Every structure is written in structure tokens, then in C-alpha cells.
Amino acid sequence: MESEDFRPTHVVPRDGLPAWEAPDVSRPTEPLDPLLPVELLDRRGDWGQVLCANGWSAWVDGRLLVSVPHDPPQAGQPMTRTADPRPLMARVQESLDRFRRASEELAEGRIDGETFRRRTQGLRAGVVVDGEAVWLYDAEHERWVYTDGTRLNTYAAAGGPGRPSRAPSDGGRQAPAQAPGPEATRLVDPAAHPRTRPGDA
Numbered sequence: 001m002e003s004e005d006f007r008p009t010h011v012v013p014r015d016g017l018p019a020w021e022a023p024d025v026s027r028p029t030e031p032l033d034p035l036l037p038v039e040l041l042d043r044r045g046d047w048g049q050v051l052c053a054n055g056w057s058a059w060v061d062g063r064l065l066v067s068v069p070h071d072p073p074q075a076g077q078p079m080t081r082t083a084d085p086r087p088l089m090a091r092v093q094e095s096l097d098r099f100r101r102a103s104e105e106l107a108e109g110r111i112d113g114e115t116f117r118r119r120t121q122g123l124r125a126g127v128v129v130d131g132e133a134v135w136l137y138d139a140e141h142e143r144w145v146y147t148d149g150t151r152l153n154t155y156a157a158a159g160g161p162g163r164p165s166r167a168p169s170d171g172g173r174q175a176p177a178q179a180p181g182p183e184a185t186r187l188v189d190p191a192a193h194p195r196t197r198p199g200d201a
Contacts, residue, residue: 006039006051007039008037008038008039009040009067009068010037010038010039010040010066010068011036011038011065011068012034012036012066013034014035016031016032016034018060019031019058019060020060022059023045023047023049024059029058032050032052036052037068038050038051040062040065041057046061046062047059047060047061047062048065063143063154064154083152084151084152085145085151085152088138088152089136091139091140092126095139096125096127098123099120102116125139132148133146133148134147136152
């Protein structure tokens with residue numbers, strides 16, 4: 001039974017979402033169905049606590065929730081700005097430029113292999129361009145984002161919620177080793193993994 005106070009703020013991605021009883025990967029619970037409307041109640045880093053229409057709540061990877069658009073602004077109200085893709089594109093370009101300069105110096109014999117490894121250590125970039133569609137790797141948050149040129153949307157996350165980012169924040173020096181985290185994002189055959197829902201027998 002749907003609560004009258006339920007106001008969905010997000011929708012579960014079309015592949016569904018794993019869920020946990022608490023912001024702790026050791027306490028899994030039933031996964032959320034694809035395209036299920038949910039209300040985001042709380043955020044703790046990458047974690048998001050969501051409420052379902054039937055009153056059931058769980059914790060999920062909040063980065064993967066799809067925002068429900070707000071009502072259009074009333075006449076005379078300023079338009080809200082979506083996530084601007086330009087800063088991330090500039091960071092990707094900077095990483096590629098650093099790699100290109102180092103590889104040119106290596107090819108021309110101006111630096112040796114060890115210097116090349118030092119210059120490129122910690123660089124992480126990714127970009128796929130297909131006409132008007134662009135996918136960018138956001139190394140700071142360990143996720144792929146999609147942009148149509150005007151706004152960013154999370155496409156896939158490389159690590160589970162709460163996993164510290166390994167992106168360099170110290171000018172390229174190697175980050176401290178992290179404890180092993182969840183398995184990276186991978187494609188699976190949905191037919192080989194039947195889904196269950198809360199309330200299923």
C-alpha cells in the first residue's frame with residue numbers, strides 16, 4: 001500500500017540495484033527492481049538510503065540512482081543548472097595531454113622508460129565519442145558518466161559504495177594502497193541471474 005506522503009525523488013536504473021540493510025557491504029538484503037520509484041532519505045558518502053512506496057527502506061549505491069526531474073519552474077523563476085560536463089572534459093584533456101607529452105619525449109629519446117613511468121604514474125582517463133554521445137571516465141569518483149553535451153549522468157560505477165577513490169590528488173604521486181574492494185563493474189547475463197523482490201516466496 002502506497003503512503004500518501006511518498007514523494008519519489010529517484011528511479012532505480014533499468015538493471016535494478018543491489019541493496020543493503022545498512023551502509024555496510026556485509027549486510028545485503030533483497031535487490032531493488034528495475035525502474036522502481038524511490039525517495040532518497042539520506043546520503044552518507046556514496047551510500048544512499050531510499051524509501052519505497054510500500055514503506056520498505058534500504059541502502060544502495062546512491063551514485064547510480066536516476067534523478068526524477070522536478071516540476072518546471074514557474075514563470076519568472078531562474079532555471080536551475082544541470083551538472084556541467086566541461087570541467088570533467090577539461091580534466092580528461094589535461095590527463096591525455098600529460099600522457100602525450102611524456103610519450104613524445106620517450107619516443108624522441110629525451111627521457112628513459114623509468115622517467116616515463118614516473119611522469120604517467122597515477123594518470124587515469126577514459127573517453128568514448130560517438131557522434132553527439134560522449135562517455136567520460138570520472139577518475140575522482142571512479143565512475144563512467146554520459147553526456148549529451150549539456151549535462152552529466154552517471155553511467156556505471158567502478159567500485160561499490162563507500163569504496164575510497166584511488167584517483168591521485170597529490171599531483172600524480174602514487175596513492176597509498178587501499179584494502180581490496182568489491183569486484184569492478186562487469187556485464188552479466190540477466191537470464192543467468194534471476195531477480196527476487198521483497199515479498200517473493
